[in-house]
Amino acid sequence: MLKIKHASAEDFSTIMIDPKLRSFLEKHFSTLPAFLHALLPNQVARFWESVQARSLPEWERLIQVLSPSSNRNLDTLSWEEPLCWSIERLSQKGLSPSSLQRIGEAAFQNGEVAFLTVAGGLGTRLGFLGPKGLVPVTPLQQKTLFQVFAEKLQALQKRYHHPFHWLIMTSLQTDAATRKAFQEHHWYDPHYLHFFQQGTLPAFSTENALLVDENGQIAEFPDGHGGVFQALQKAQLLPFLQQEGIRTLSYFQVDNPLVHLDDALFLGVHLQQASDFSTKVVEKICTEEQVGLFAQINQQLQLVEYSEFPPAYVSARNSKGTLRYRWGNTAIHLLSMDFVQTCAKQPLPYHVCRKKVSAWDPALQNKQVMEGHKIEQFIFDVLPQARHPLLWEVQREEEFSPVKNATGTDTLLTCQNDQIQRWLRWLKKTDPSWFASQNNPLLPAFEISPLFADNETDFFHAWKCLAQKPHSLQGWYAHES
Numbered sequence: 001m002l003k004i005k006h007a008s009a010e011d012f013s014t015i016m017i018d019p020k021l022r023s024f025l026e027k028h029f030s031t032l033p034a035f036l037h038a039l040l041p042n043q044v045a046r047f048w049e050s051v052q053a054r055s056l057p058e059w060e061r062l063i064q065v066l067s068p069s070s071n072r073n074l075d076t077l078s079w080e081e082p083l084c085w086s087i088e089r090l091s092q093k094g095l096s097p098s099s100l101q102r103i104g105e106a107a108f109q110n111g112e113v114a115f116l117t118v119a120g121g122l123g124t125r126l127g128f129l130g131p132k133g134l135v136p137v138t139p140l141q142q143k144t145l146f147q148v149f150a151e152k153l154q155a156l157q158k159r160y161h162h163p164f165h166w167l168i169m170t171s172l173q174t175d176a177a178t179r180k181a182f183q184e185h186h187w188y189d190p191h192y193l194h195f196f197q198q199g200t201l202p203a204f205s206t207e208n209a210l211l212v213d214e215n216g217q218i219a220e221f222p223d224g225h226g227g228v229f230q231a232l233q234k235a236q237l238l239p240f241l242q243q244e245g246i247r248t249l250s251y252f253q254v255d256n257p258l259v260h261l262d263d264a265l266f267l268g269v270h271l272q273q274a275s276d277f278s279t280k281v282v283e284k285i286c287t288e289e290q291v292g293l294f295a296q297i298n299q300q301l302q303l304v305e306y307s308e309f310p311p312a313y314v315s316a317r318n319s320k321g322t323l324r325y326r327w328g329n330t331a332i333h334l335l336s337m338d339f340v341q342t343c344a345k346q347p348l349p350y351h352v353c354r355k356k357v358s359a360w361d362p363a364l365q366n367k368q369v370m371e372g373h374k375i376e377q378f379i380f381d382v383l384p385q386a387r388h389p390l391l392w393e394v395q396r397e398e399e400f401s402p403v404k405n406a407t408g409t410d411t412l413l414t415c416q417n418d419q420i421q422r423w424l425r426w427l428k429k430t431d432p433s434w435f436a437s438q439n440n441p442l443l444p445a446f447e448i449s450p451l452f453a454d455n456e457t458d459f460f461h462a463w464k465c466l467a468q469k470p471h472s473l474q475g476w477y478a479h480e481s
């Protein structure tokens, strides 16, 4: 062991540095001596402490992923169009949607399903200060994303006469604010609400140099939505869920208020097909859309991020002239609990993601927001190990409108418009003459709570039971049915 001595007016201490780890880092980070030289003595001590919180093999794994040679060469593998399930396909296979629906309803009824939201991301593209789940997302009442999900689960509770467990994955950066908001607003019964925190991984500069925070510690960020398995394990939630008789986890992201959680048909198909991993997919809007797509690669269903998609396959068409690889990921999954247990036991691959990071600039002696390389794990990397994984086609306009960006596509504004358009479609189908009488030249600002209805069929019944119809849509808020 080498010792480094560092002194400041208040502090004098000695840090033991593993020489193997030190020489490994010096070999891979040629700028390390100059970088350390620019840090204050206390920061140097914190730096080495935080470096040594990871073992040499862990550092080796991290550095390996930064090397361009670690990129998957997907071109050389065998690619096929993936199979996608839909109501039509059920009929072709002689499967009855209503009996599958009943299978799903029975699973909800028997309390075999728990819900899981991944809410540990930092939403850097949106630029909202605070956890994304606290973005006011609805057009009239300005309900947060978390409140919308809570109301969906309360509606489910009303239907099945019992509450459902809701697990929320937070991160170091989102945990405290998320818990505080739930405590203040009482969005969900705390007995059925389970927060658990994901792990972190170091980030690097775009030149792959080490980054530190203001204390000199290695700058760490959430380890990706794929960190969910290990985080569940670490929080001891897997034995808890097993004890509670949970067989299926209904997984969704924090950014999509259109997510349809009360979907007994999707659940029924997932259970009937004995699938470990089922995903709702939407058809790609155009060839250029930047969305992760599914493909059957070497006979395994896989999801390939748009950034990794081989250009030759992007516009490939099948014999009917449709895009071969057109099924976009909504990140709405059903996972069998047995599979989740297996996934928690194995490490997931690391990916390098170019994102905004905040880190200490030793030269300027202040914190800077800069482009960096974050290391993340992706949940869909477990797909090749899943038994009978399946894709289930849904209508984008009914189920998918995430809030991702501050401007352009998938913004708060596009999401609010999509919510309103969805409710307008339900109204138009349910009561065409009332709808026609409205004569709205502009998009009216109104809102329908999931507790009133969260799909077209339920809306039809709730509207028919409404003793007094609104005079105008502008400003109308439909809550409890």
Ligand code: UTP
Binding pocket: 118, 119, 120, 121, 122, 123, 124, 125, 126, 132, 169, 171, 198, 222, 223, 224, 225, 252, 253, 254, 255, 355, 376, 404
């Ligand atoms: P995104 O891919 O949109 O990433 O996450 P992000 O970090 O939230 O946002 P950007 O890229 O910085 O703008 C998709 C979902 O996965 C969750 C997010 O909270 C969101 O629900 N997620 C992402 C985590 O829970 N943890 C992570 O480490 C990353």
